[in-house]
Amino acid sequence: MSIQTKIDTIIKSVGSINIQDFVELSNFDKTSGFYNKPNIEKIGTSGQFITSPEISSLFSIAITNQFLKEFPKVKNVNLLELGPGNGLLSMDIYDYLKSKNVIVNDLTLLEKSEYFREKISEKSEVKVNFIKNIYDYKIDNGDVVFIYSNEFFDAIGSKQFIYDNGNFNEIKISKNNDEYLLIKDSTIISRELLNIYSSYNFKDNDILEHSNLILNILSDIQKLEFKKYFFTTTDYGYTKLPFKSTLRLLSNHKKLNLFDKFENVDYSFGVNFELMNSFFLKNNPSIIYQKDLILNNLPSEYLKSSDKNIKEMIDLISGKKFGGMGTSFLNLSFKKNE
The missing domain is CATH 3.40.50.12710 (Rossmann fold)
Structure with a gap:
């Protein structure tokens, strides 16, 4: 099963997938993930990127x-x-x-x-x-x-959050009429994030990766x-x-x-x-x-x-x-x- 099919299955089941899970699945899925897929050179001049x-x-x-x-x-x-x-x-x-x-x-x-x-x-x-x-x-x-x-x-995957009116909402991937889009969803860890990053003055629409x-x-x-x-x-x-x-x-x-x-x-x-x-x-x-x-x-x-x-x-x-x-x-x- 392709990565896209697996992503679509998750979205169809629960409505969305967060950025961290999307990246972890895309990179490390045991059968279709980038770092596990056989017969595809990954690193080097003949791969996807070089280090x-x-x-x-x-x-x-x-x-x-x-x-x-x-x-x-x-x-x-x-x-x-x-x-x-x-x-x-x-x-x-x-x-x-x-x-x-x-x-x-x-x-x-x-x-x-x-x-x-x-x-x-x-x-x-x-x-x-x-x-x-x-x-x-x-x-x-x-x-x-x-x-x-x-x-x-x-x-390694990170979740993405967007600051809005004093709180963080989580950015997720969803689908509407076969078109992928980013949506905002409330998160229970907003206060925790504000404490961890308390030295920063966030403004509306600032994005945080954690x-x-x-x-x-x-x-x-x-x-x-x-x-x-x-x-x-x-x-x-x-x-x-x-x-x-x-x-x-x-x-x-x-x-x-x-x-x-x-x-x-x-x-x-x-x-x-x-x-x-x-x-x-x-x-x-x-x-x-x-x-x-x-x-x-x-x-x-x-x-x-x-x-x-x-x-x-x-x-x-x-x-x-x-x-x-x-x-x-x-x-x-x-x-x-x-």
């Missing part, structure tokens, strides 16, 4: 050096990636750590897409463990854990009991609410409007780094642009290289030639060392 690790392994080197600066004497490490996709980021990190004589005890990937699990298992030359939830992650050694992700949180799915993941990270770990995540996002929809649709590297098509579409949101930062305040997190992540953590041999290919790759992943990637993408990191 920094697919552009160059220099991105992997940069975030690994970000980790090594915080734990410069590390000899053994456990790796945990959230949302690995094709797995290229972890493979590059593994190889770079090996070149630095750092032993990887364990490589675990949080990936709920069976498509990517199978693809990684087929290609990986090292043992890989898979989990579907962070609370499933177990390590029986006392070595530091390196937790990382790239464009993971943006694929995801309890992301909050649950952040809570699981917060509850990790390891004494030593480093967390870094890079994503398209913002540090102040934009008061508008950040929902993006991509297919074959082209942007789409909502309802243009339903099959083989990647849906993503801008990530609220301000909210993420507030979750980990006691860990003194740092938020920087991806440009600074790259330029501050690549070895000088690359930054000063006269090689045209290397210079072009640095320009791409630092945002000079790739749609402002360096400043529209943010990086949050922190360490725990007890």
Whole structure:
């Protein structure tokens, strides 16, 4: 059954579907969702979109050096990636750590897409463990854990709300005479949202995106009991609410409007780094642009290289030639060392 048919069935049954459920179904449905559908390339030049690790392994080197600066004497490490996709980021990190004589005890990937699990298992030359939830992650050694992700949180569904006369209403998708449309519906969490975002002065028609799915993941990270770990995540996002929809649709590297098509579409949101930062305040997190992540953590041999290919790759992943990637993408990191 196609995604559109499943969406139509839900709307026919209950009258509407909220944006979060729409995106989760479209991205992760077990049979028809974008990230599970077989025989469709998803990430890379032949896929629907491209990410920094697919552009160059220099991105992997940069975030690994970000980790090594915080734990410069590390000899053994456990790796945990959230949302690995094709797995290229972890493979590059593994190889770079090996070149630095750092032993990887364990490589675990949080990936709920069976498509990517199978693809990684087929290609990986090292043992890989898979989990579907962070609370499933177990390590029986006392070595530091390196937790990382790239464009993971943006694929997770968010609900959308619109401010109206002192309250929030939820934006949902419905259908009238075979035409899809957005509707407003009252929500019982309006007061809760007003409390969470009390530092903002909302005006009528301002849009708020809020995801309890992301909050649950952040809570699981917060509850990790390891004494030593480093967390870094890079994503398209913002540090102040934009008061508008950040929902993006991509297919074959082209942007789409909502309802243009339903099959083989990647849906993503801008990530609220301000909210993420507030979750980990006691860990003194740092938020920087991806440009600074790259330029501050690549070895000088690359930054000063006269090689045209290397210079072009640095320009791409630092945002000079790739749609402002360096400043529209943010990086949050922190360490725990007890």
